[in-house]
Amino acid sequence: MDIFKLLPLVLSVVLIAPSWAATDDFVPCSTETSSTSGPPLPTLSDQFEMRVEAKILQKNYTVDAVEYYDYKNNRGALYATTPTTRNINIYDFNTYEMFSIQGDNCTTFDMQKMDLSFFRYFNTPQGGHIKSIAQTLAFGKNFSETYVGGNETIRGIPVDHWKTCLHTVRYNVSFTIHYYFSKPGYQTAVDGVVPVRAVLEGFSQNIDRHAVVSSGYHTFNHIYDFVFYRPGPIQDETVFQTPKGIVCPGRKLTKQVPVVPDQFSMDAEFVAESYKHVGLAKEFYDYNARLVRYDIKVPKLRHSRNSTHTSTFPWAKYGPNELKIVHDFNTGYQYVVDKAKGNCSRDTIPLNLIHLDWYDARQVDPSHVRMAHAYEIFNFSSEYTSYEGKRTIRGVVCDVWITKKPRHLQNLTLDIIAEVYFTEKNWTVQVDDNTYEDTVIMGTWAKYVRGNHSRETDVNIFEFYKGHPDIDVFDISACYDDPSQKMKLMVKIPGTYDSLVLNKRVALHKAVRTAVANASRISPIRVIGIEFDSSRKTDINVWFTLLDRAVQKGGVVTADGTYVPNLQEAYANLERAVDMGMQITVDYPEGKKVLNVMPGSLITFNTAVDTGGNKTVVNTGYSGGAMAGIAIGMTVVGIIIGLIGAFIFYKRQTDVPYEVQK
Numbered sequence: 082m083d084i085f086k087l088l089p090l091v092l093s094v095v096l097i098a099p100s101w102a103a104t105d106d107f108v109p110c111s112t113e114t115s116s117t118s119g120p121p122l123p124t125l126s127d128q129f130e131m132r133v134e135a136k137i138l139q140k141n142y143t144v145d146a147v148e149y150y151d152y153k154n155n156r157g158a159l160y161a162t163t164p165t166t167r168n169i170n171i172y173d174f175n176t177y178e179m180f181s182i183q184g185d186n187c188t189t190f191d192m193q194k195m196d197l198s199f200f201r202y203f204n205t206p207q208g209g210h211i212k213s214i215a216q217t218l219a220f221g222k223n224f225s226e227t228y229v230g231g232n233e234t235i236r237g238i239p240v241d242h243w244k245t246c247l248h249t250v251r252y253n254v255s256f257t258i259h260y261y262f263s264k265p266g267y268q269t270a271v272d273g274v275v276p277v278r279a280v281l282e283g284f285s286q287n288i289d290r291h292a293v294v295s296s297g298y299h300t301f302n303h304i305y306d307f308v309f310y311r312p313g314p315i316q317d318e319t320v321f322q323t324p325k326g327i328v329c330p331g332r333k334l335t336k337q338v339p340v341v342p343d344q345f346s347m348d349a350e351f352v353a354e355s356y357k358h359v360g361l362a363k364e365f366y367d368y369n370a371r372l373v374r375y376d377i378k379v380p381k382l383r384h385s386r387n388s389t390h391t392s393t394f395p396w397a398k399y400g401p402n403e404l405k406i407v408h409d410f411n412t413g414y415q416y417v418v419d420k421a422k423g424n425c426s427r428d429t430i431p432l433n434l435i436h437l438d439w440y441d442a443r444q445v446d447p448s449h450v451r452m453a454h455a456y457e458i459f460n461f462s463s464e465y466t467s468y469e470g471k472r473t474i475r476g477v478v479c480d481v482w483i484t485k486k487p488r489h490l491q492n493l494t495l496d497i498i499a500e501v502y503f504t505e506k507n508w509t510v511q512v513d514d515n516t517y518e519d520t521v522i523m524g525t526w527a528k529y530v531r532g533n534h535s536r537e538t539d540v541n542i543f544e545f546y547k548g549h550p551d552i553d554v555f556d557i558s559a560c561y562d563d564p565s566q567k568m569k570l571m572v573k574i575p576g577t578y579d580s581l582v583l584n585k586r587v588a589l590h591k592a593v594r595t596a597v598a599n600a601s602r603i604s605p606i607r608v609i610g611i612e613f614d615s616s617r618k619t620d621i622n623v624w625f626t627l628l629d630r631a632v633q634k635g636g637v638v639t640a641d642g643t644y645v646p647n648l649q650e651a652y653a654n655l656e657r658a659v660d661m662g663m664q665i666t667v668d669y670p671e672g673k674k675v676l677n678v679m680p681g682s683l684i685t686f687n688t689a690v691d692t693g694g695n696k697t698v699v700n701t702g703y704s705g706g707a708m709a710g711i712a713i714g715m716t717v718v719g720i721i722i723g724l725i726g727a728f729i730f731y732k733r734q735t736d737v738p739y740e741v742q743k
Contacts, residue, residue, distance in 0.1 A: 110246035110255055119228030120241055123262045123274045126312030127152040127213060131276075136304040149320050150200075155210050156321045157200040171321060173335075174202050174209035180329045187329035231264060235277045236306065239264045253294075256283025256301075271312055279305040322470035326498050326528055328485045329467070336468040338482055339503050339520045341455040342547040343368035346554075347522075352539040356380075365550040366441070370605055371410035371452050372555045373441040376420070378403045399426060407555050408441055410452035411604035412645050414631045416557045425560035427631040460499035460527055462486035471505065474523045475541065478505045499527040512546045521545050552594055555606045558628065566629040568648055569610070569686035571622050572659060573679040578615045581676070585669055586613070592667040592676075593623055600658035601627060601651040620679065624686070627651055652685075659683045 128151050135144040146161040157172045169182040172192070179190040192202065192209065202209040229242040240261040248255045259280040269275045281303045287295045315321070323329060344367045351360040363376040379397050396404055402421040408430050409416070417426045430442050430450050441458060442450040462484040469481040479502040488495045502523045504510055510521040525540045561567050574581070582589055590611050598605040607628040614622035629648035646654060655663075663678040 110248050119231070119243070120265060122226065122243070123241075123276075125276070128154075128314055129310060129312045130315055131307055131311075132309035134306045134308055136306075138302045138304065139300065149315055150211075151315055151321070152211055152213050153314075157211055158320050159199050160320070169324070170199060171323060172200050172211070174200075174211050175207065176333050176335060177202075177209050178333065180323055180332070182323065182327055182329075185327065187323060187327050189329045189331040226260070229259070233261070235261050238277050239267055240277050254283065254285040256281055256285075271310060273312075275310045276307040278307065281305070318471065322472070322481075323483075325472075325500065325526070326483075328465065328483060328498055330465065332467040334467050336480065336482075338456075338461060338466060338501075339480075339522075341459060341461070341522070343455065344370075344549045345455070345545060345547050346550050347545040348543040350541040350543070352541070353536070354539075355536045365554045366455060366458075367550055367552075367555075368452065368454060369549075370552065370555075372552075372604075372606060373408040373410075373452070374550075374555050375406045376403060377406065407557055407606065408452075409555075409557075409604050409606055410442075410450075412630065413450065416560050416631075418557070418559050423559055425557070427560055459501050459522070459525055460484055460486070460497055461501065469500070472502065474502045477508055477523060479503055479523050480505055493531065496530040497527060498530070499525060501525050510545070512544060516546075518547060552591065552605055556609060557606050558609050558626075560631075561628050566648065568627045568652060569624065570627060570652075570655070571624050571682075571684050571686060572663075573620045573622060573682035574665065574676045575620050575679065576676065577619070578613065578617065578621055581621060581667075582613045582615070585667075588669050589613070589665075589667050592665050593625065596663065596665040596678075597625060597627075597655065600663055601655040602646050603627070603630070603651045607651070627655070656683050 129149075131148045131150075133146045133148065135146060137144065142164050144161055144163050146159060148160075149156075149158040151157065155174050157174075159168075159170045161168045161170075166183055169180075171180045171182070172178075173180070174192075177192045179192050179195070181188045181190060201212045203212055204210075226243045226245045229244055231239070231241045233240055233242055241264055243260045243262075244257060245260075246255065246257045259278075260276070261278040261280075263269055263275050263277055265274055281301070284298060284300050287297045287299060346365045347363070349362045349364060351358075351362065353360070358380050360380045361378070365372075365374040367373070377396070379399070379401055396406065396417060399417050400419060400422075402419050405418040405420055407416040407418075408414075410430070413430055415428050415430045417428070418424070432442070432444050432447075432450055441453050443453045443457065445451050461482070464486055466482055466484040469483050471478055472481045473479070481500055481502055483498070483500050485496070485498050488497050502525065504519060504521045504523055506519055509517045509519050511517050512521075522542055522545050524542050526537065527540075528535055528537045558567075593611050594605050594608045597608045601608070607630070608625055609628065610624065610626040612624045614624070627648060630645045659678050659682065660680050662680060665676040665678065667674050667676060
């Protein structure tokens with residue numbers, strides 16, 4: 082018989098469960114009961130860990146095994162090391178699954194279809210359950226044990242000796258087992274009787290690894306030394322879980338993945354062991370607004386003991402200072418701001434960076450990208466995701482999910498194996514002064530495999546806050562220092578400052594930005610500098626600035642291929658919307674309210690004055706007609722004086738939302 086079948090058989094017969102089919106029982110070779118008096122038969126705990134050294138004499142080699150049995154929590158595991166392999170078998174009786182692991186490979190077995198199984202189980206309405214010691218231990222008065230005596234010593238330990246003969250009809254195997262337990266009164270590490278050794282001698286038909294009976298018979302002789310036995314709860318819970326990074330195809334999803342929000346902000350610590358580098362980043366993510374921001378510093382990646390370089394980092398060309406990187410998936414553009422110098426670079430969102438652990442873009446075709454959902458950023462896969470169990474991350478008990486998926490680059494494919502850690506439900510996480518949340522993502526681990534090459538990255542996540550980031554965090558005004566690239570505007574809405582703005586500014590601010598962006602048909606980050614005039618009695622002046630688009634060669638299109646309006650086109654769109662009755666829907670704390678923008682109230686600050694609601698446009702330079710006569714020239718001068726007076730008046734109001742354009 083194959084040792085991988087016989088080892089579980091003997092271990093189970095001696096200590097727990099037969100390795101044959103889950104419902105197959107052993108019977109004594111004889112119905113005679115023991116006639117030799119002796120001490121009471123020993124019992125084992127319903128939870129224990131045991132280490133076994135198995136000497137397979139007829140094969141001339143040794144196998145080391147560790148068995149974990151936990152009846153209370155309905156689980157079991159066997160770790161076995163042979164001269165050539167290391168096998169791990171983990172049993173999930175609730176789902177009737179056994180996970181057999183060799184190296185990085187895992188196979189999922191349905192225990193209900195297995196001919197051989199190390200642990201036996203019985204069926205319940207909720208699934209399978211590992212059998213108790215009383216049900217599975219082939220040792221006791223029902224198996225005709227004979228007490229041999231108590232005068233022997235094994236490994237220096239005085240022992241009591243029993244023996245029995247067992248037979249299984251299904252495979253026509255008979256064998257004698259000698260059991261040796263420490264004598265009562267002998268002090269052991271667990272303060273009680275412990276198993277010391279089992280010797281098995283038998284005769285069997287030949288059976289292959291697939292439990293197929295073949296012709297011929299053979300004898301076998303094994304010695305099993307139980308060198309460690311610890312009863313009680315298993316101290317290392319992870320022994321019942323598949324090891325880190327091991328994917329078992331076909332495994333059932335026993336716990337649903339928590340909802341990953343469409344909007345969040347977080348701090349992250351990236352640990353790249355292969356580069357001996359720890360990096361820091363801050364991320365703001367808003368899937369609904371199609372905006373992402375990263376704050377990062379270009380790392381110095383070490384490839385040898387005496388050299389560092391930054392060339393492999395995608396944003397190294399922007400310098401060593403901390404960078405604010407904004408990705409606008411409404412337009413497909415990237416804005417990179419040097420936070421120390423304040424300068425800005427504009428470009429299309431790169432297509433060739435999707436191998437990065439946290440990258441937010443996915444390639445649609447050679448010319449376009451789309452925004453990745455948070456599930457994709459955290460490497461969840463619709464093809465394969467399973468629940469692994471619990472693990473302690475930074476001292477916090479977390480639920481662990483594992484996923485595997487390919488990621489297709491322009492010229493190659495990477496296989497990604499990733500784990501994601503969420504706090505257990507009975508843990509709470511403080512995310513700000515007065516907010517506590519549960520089921521918060523604590524980190525991820527990912528392994529990227531390409532052929533024989535791989536790299537791993539751990540990401541520790543801090544201050545993960547679920548909710549819309551303030552749109553101002555995506556501010557790109559530093560990228561528009563040319564006055565011709567922006568336009569200051571104003572509209573009027575009926576109502577009083579106290580009723581619409583006072584203590585409600587945040588809600589109205591968000592609503593105005595959304596309404597103006599939608600009406601202008603531009604990204605919301607091109608609407609900045611929103612302020613409200615508190616000096617009006619019956620209406621409110623709403624001031625804001627529109628920014629121009631980022632212009633690239635070959636035309637300007639969004640990530641999905643639609644046209645991006647320039648500044649003048651955006652203004653025309655907005656003007657048309659205002660004249661047609663533009664509305665602003667505000668989500669106030671007390672409920673939603675729709676505000677109507679006054680038709681015809683749109684004016685530009687640089688070239689207009691407010692004349693009681695009518696729009697008056699004034700040129701900032703002299704036209705040919707103005708040079709034709711003194712009267713027209715004086716009119717222009719008068720209006721300019723009026724502008725200066727208006728400016729001085731408004732500058733004295735503490736809530737004035739604008740300044741002189743330089």
